[in-house]
Amino acid sequence: MAEKLQALKQQVCCSIDEAKDKLHGLGDAIWHHPELAYEERHAHDTLVRFFTQEKGWTVEPHYKLETAFRATWGPVGGADGESVVNVGFLCEYDALPSIGHACGHNLIAECGAAAALGLKAALESEEAWPVLIKVTVLGTPAEEDGGGKVDLLQEGSFQDLDVVFMAHPTQKNATYLPAMAIHSVLVKYHGRAAHASAYPWEGVNALDAAVMAYSNISVLRQQFRPDWRIHGVIKHGGVKPNIIPDYTELEYYMRTASHRDLPNITAKAEACFHAAAMATGCEVELLFGKNDFYEVLRNRTLEDLYEENGKALGMKFAIDGFSGSTDFGNVSHAVPGIHPYFYIGSEALNHTAEYTAASGADKAQFYTLRTAKALAMTALDVIFSPDVLDKVKQEFREAKLREEKP
Numbered sequence: 045m046a047e048k049l050q051a052l053k054q055q056v057c058c059s060i061d062e063a064k065d066k067l068h069g070l071g072d073a074i075w076h077h078p079e080l081a082y083e084e085r086h087a088h089d090t091l092v093r094f095f096t097q098e099k100g101w102t103v104e105p106h107y108k109l110e111t112a113f114r115a116t117w118g119p120v121g122g123a124d125g126e127s128v129v130n131v132g133f134l135c136e137y138d139a140l141p142s143i144g145h146a147c148g149h150n151l152i153a154e155c156g157a158a159a160a161l162g163l164k165a166a167l168e169s170e171e172a173w174p175v176l177i178k179v180t181v182l183g184t185p186a187e188e189d190g191g192g193k194v195d196l197l198q199e200g201s202f203q204d205l206d207v208v209f210m211a212h213p214t215q216k217n218a219t220y221l222p223a224m225a226i227h228s229v230l231v232k233y234h235g236r237a238a239h240a241s242a243y244p245w246e247g248v249n250a251l252d253a254a255v256m257a258y259s260n261i262s263v264l265r266q267q268f269r270p271d272w273r274i275h276g277v278i279k280h281g282g283v284k285p286n287i288i289p290d291y292t293e294l295e296y297y298m299r300t301a302s303h304r305d306l307p308n309i310t311a312k313a314e315a316c317f318h319a320a321a322m323a324t325g326c327e328v329e330l331l332f333g334k335n336d337f338y339e340v341l342r343n344r345t346l347e348d349l350y351e352e353n354g355k356a357l358g359m360k361f362a363i364d365g366f367s368g369s370t371d372f373g374n375v376s377h378a379v380p381g382i383h384p385y386f387y388i389g390s391e392a393l394n395h396t397a398e399y400t401a402a403s404g405a406d407k408a409q410f411y412t413l414r415t416a417k418a419l420a421m422t423a424l425d426v427i428f429s430p431d432v433l434d435k436v437k438q439e440f441r442e443a444k445l446r447e448e449k450p
C-alpha cells in the first residue's frame with residue numbers, strides 16, 4: 045500500500061514538472077496584468093481558458109461572482125452510490141493598488157492550478173479507488189479587499205467540499221502562521237469649506253477631524269493587547285491649503301487573534317472616530333467593510349501530512365512568524381483545510397515593490413511548483429486512506445466545538 049501511495053506521489057511530481065512551462069505562463073499572465081479585488085477579469089479569463097484547454101474539466105466561468113470560477117473533474121473511481129470525496133484547491137489572483145502583485149497572488153493561482161493538475165494526473169494513473177473522488181478548483185476573487193471567499197461561502201460554494209487546500213507566498217515555508225481576524229471601516233468626515241485666511245471662523249475643518257482621529261487611535265494603541273493590531277491611512281485629506289477641507293476620508297483595519305474580539309476593538313476605535321467629530325463639529329460617517337475575516341482554524345492532521353510531504357521534497361519549515369489576515373479563515377471554519385506559506389527564493393517583504401518583483405521572477409517558479417506538489421501529495425494522503433479523512437474531519441469537529449464554547 046505504502047509503495048503504491050509513493051508511486052502516486054511520484055506521478056504528481058512528474059505531471060507538475062511536465063506542465064511547468066504552461067503553469068509558468070499562467071502565473072506570468074496574471075502577474076503582468078495586476079487587477080484589484082472584484083475586477084480580476086483578465087485573471088478570471090486566463091484561468092478559465094487554462095482549465096477549458098485541459099482535458100476533462102468542467103468549467104463554470106463567472107461562478108456566483110463575476111470574477112470567480114469553478115473547474116471540476118470527476119467523480120471517478122469507487123462504486124456508484126458511494127459518497128464522493130471532493131478535494132478543493134483555491135486560486136487567488138487579486139493585486140494591490142499601485143504596486144501590483146506585491147502579495148504574490150499570481151503564484152497562489154498558479155500553485156492551486158498546478159496542484160489540481162498534478163492530483164488529477166495521479167488519480168488517472170490508477171483505475172481502482174476505494175471511494176469516488178472529485179477534484180474542484182475554485183477561483184476566489186478579492187482577498188485583499190472585500191473577501192470573495194466569504195461571498196462564496198454565503199452562496200454555499202464550499203458545501204460539497206470535504207477538504208480544501210491553498211498556499212500563500214511569503215519569506216519562509218510554514219505549515220501555519222497565525223492569520224488574524226479583521227474588520228475594516230471607512231471613516232468619512234464632513235465639515236464646511238471656507239477661505240482659510242479671509243474667514244476661517246466660517247469653516248468646519250474635516251482635516252482636523254481626520255488628524256484627531258488618527259491621534260486618538262495612536263493613543264488607544266498603547267492600551268491594546270499584544271495580539272491586537274490597528275492601522276489606517278488618510279485617503280483624502282483636502283485639496284489646497286487656503287481651502288478649509290470640507291471632506292476627509294480614512295480607512296482603518298482592526299485585527300484581533302479571534303473574531304470574537306472584533307466587536308470589542310471596533311467599539312474602542314469607533315469612540316475615537318466619534319470623539320474627533322464632536323471636537324471639530326464635523327459629521328462622521330462609518331462605512332464597514334463588506335465581510336469580516338476570521339482567524340484560521342488549524343487542522344494539525346493536514347498540517348503534519350503537508351509538512352511530511354514538503355520535507356520529502358526538500359522544504360525546510362519555520363515554526364513561527366507573523367501574518368496578516370485572510371478570507372481563508374472563514375473557509376477554515378466551514379471545511380477542514382490548510383493555508384500554508386511558502387518561500388519564493390527572496391527575502392523581500394510582502395506588500396512592497398520588491399515583493400512584486402520577486403513574485404514575477406523566474407526563481408519563484410521552483411518554489412511555487414514544489415509547494416503545489418506538496419499540496420497534491422497531501423490530498424493523496426487524504427484520498428488514499430479513509431482513516432485519514434475521518435481523522436481530519438474529527439479534528440475539525442472538535443476544533444469547532446472548542447471554538448463555539450462561550
Ligand SMILES: NCCCC[C@H](NC(=O)CCCN)C(=O)O
Nearest residue numbers: 188189190223228367368369370
Ligand atoms: N479587508 C482587508 C483584508 C486585508 C487582507 C490582507 N491580506 C494579506 O495581506 C494576505 C496575507 C495572508 N495572510 C491583509 O492585510 O492581511
